[in-house]
Amino acid sequence: MKRVYLDNNSTTPLDPRVAIALEPFLKDVFGNPSNLHFFGRMCAESLAEAREQVAAFLGAAPEEVYFTSGGTEANNWALKGVAFAHEARGRHIVTSPIEHSSVLSTCQYLAENGWRITYLPVDRFGLIDPEDVRRAITKETVLVSVMLANNENGTIEPVKEIAAICQKTGVLFHTDAVAAVGKIPVQVKELGVDLLTISGHKLHAPKGTGVLYIRNGIEILPLIHGGHQERGLRAGTENVLGIIGLGTSCKVLAQEWPTQAATMKRLRDRFEQLVLSRIPEVRLNGHPTKRVPNVAHFSIGYVEGEALVMNLDLEGVAVASGSACASGEAEPSPTLRALRLEPIFANSPVRFSFGKDNTDEDVDFAFAALERVVQRLRAISPLWQGR
Ligand code: PMP
Numbered sequence: 001m002k003r004v005y006l007d008n009n010s011t012t013p014l015d016p017r018v019a020i021a022l023e024p025f026l027k028d029v030f031g032n033p034s035n036l037h038f039f040g041r042m043c044a045e046s047l048a049e050a051r052e053q054v055a056a057f058l059g060a061a062p063e064e065v066y067f068t069s070g071g072t073e074a075n076n077w078a079l080k081g082v083a084f085a086h087e088a089r090g091r092h093i094v095t096s097p098i099e100h101s102s103v104l105s106t107c108q109y110l111a112e113n114g115w116r117i118t119y120l121p122v123d124r125f126g127l128i129d130p131e132d133v134r135r136a137i138t139k140e141t142v143l144v145s146v147m148l149a150n151n152e153n154g155t156i157e158p159v160k161e162i163a164a165i166c167q168k169t170g171v172l173f174h175t176d177a178v179a180a181v182g183k184i185p186v187q188v189k190e191l192g193v194d195l196l197t198i199s200g201h202k203l204h205a206p207k208g209t210g211v212l213y214i215r216n217g218i219e220i221l222p223l224i225h226g227g228h229q230e231r232g233l234r235a236g237t238e239n240v241l242g243i244i245g246l247g248t249s250c251k252v253l254a255q256e257w258p259t260q261a262a263t264m265k266r267l268r269d270r271f272e273q274l275v276l277s278r279i280p281e282v283r284l285n286g287h288p289t290k291r292v293p294n295v296a297h298f299s300i301g302y303v304e305g306e307a308l309v310m311n312l313d314l315e316g317v318a319v320a321s322g323s324a325c326a327s328g329e330a331e332p333s334p335t336l337r338a339l340r341l342e343p344i345f346a347n348s349p350v351r352f353s354f355g356k357d358n359t360d361e362d363v364d365f366a367f368a369a370l371e372r373v374v375q376r377l378r379a380i381s382p383l384w385q386g387r
Contacts, residue, residue: 008355015204050247057250059187071199090140149180153286154295163192209242265293299345315369
């Protein structure tokens with residue numbers, strides 16, 4: 001059965017070049033990078049190279065790159081690490097209601113432990129007004145965290161403007177760039193951020209690897225205590241395979257991301273055009289222009305999101321009904337709730353997220369399947385019949 005994968009915001013397939021780079025580490029290169037002998041040194045050298053590759057891709061210095069177990073850990077660390085290190089100065093954090101659950105749940109944890117959290121307003125596309133950030137900052141504020149691109153609807157937030165406001169007011173700024181990196185320019189110095197999160201498995205590297213960029217000189221406490229790894233800030237024997245994979249994928253992306261992004265945009269735009277012009281009662285949820293090039297997020301009226309995903313899967317098309325982490329929950333995700341959709345659109349989110357390997361045939365195949373499934377589901381919907 002032909003299968004088309006349009007869920008690249010949930011995860012991406014391993015790049016074959018990454019798989020080749022990993023081969024020696026599955027066999028002979030098995031040392032512990034902390035050991036001084038030959039086996040350890042071989043691994044330590046490869047690790048250093050991977051750190052340089054990630055740093056070069058993000059425009060950071062290698063010593064500003066800290067490897068973690070993924071985006072979730074990096075987000076937890078950024079928030080808790082800064083909150084705990086600066087609590088004497090104040091216990092106030094500013095964020096948005098449409099962050100990934102790893103930010104929202106961490107904020108909830110901090111709120112239960114005495115921190116005050118301000119959630120910024122968002123417009124109907126999920127966009128934040130930097131002026132609201134300026135208004136939210138008080139003398140107690142120690143951190144602002146706003147994602148660079150929303151993983152569900154793809155809206156790009158004005159992170160550079162927000163970072164400039166934070167810098168002027170002496171507040172640290174963190175951005176979750178997991179859904180943005182590889183799709184739009186992400187240069188830490190250009191953005192002016194203090195902390196930034198990326199995740200390997202969204203970039204054709206193995207799962208279980210991420211990075212927290214921490215600008216030189218930022219005071220942060222460790223989340224994980226133990227050995228001296230990651231300059232004493234993140235203990236535990238390094239995930240050598242994952243790190244080598246992420247380094248390799250960053251090296252590839254540094255060269256290829258603009259071409260990849262242009263391909264994804266062309267395919268995404270054509271798909272979006274087909275859906276909006278040929279299927280009635282569909283709403284596009286992301287921002288019309290301030291949006292990453294690989295995401296088309298729709299609400300398809302009179303159709304239930306989970307039913308749509310399952311029926312598309314039966315037709316060979318893999319998509320998501322919300323964020324991967326939120327799917328399976330009966331409640332709409334915080335992003336959807338924040339968008340304040342009318343009831344007929346609120347339960348029917350569907351996200352098509354394109355990847356570097358998608359083709360024009362995939363667009364045609366997915367659109368034909370979507371058209372069939374929507375017709376089928378609406379035919380048995382009393383709401384659609386009686387509208
Ligand atoms: N932030 C965003 C925006 C994400 O989409 C994800 C992955 N769903 C994460 C953080 C978490 O990354 P990881 O899966 O590496 O823990």
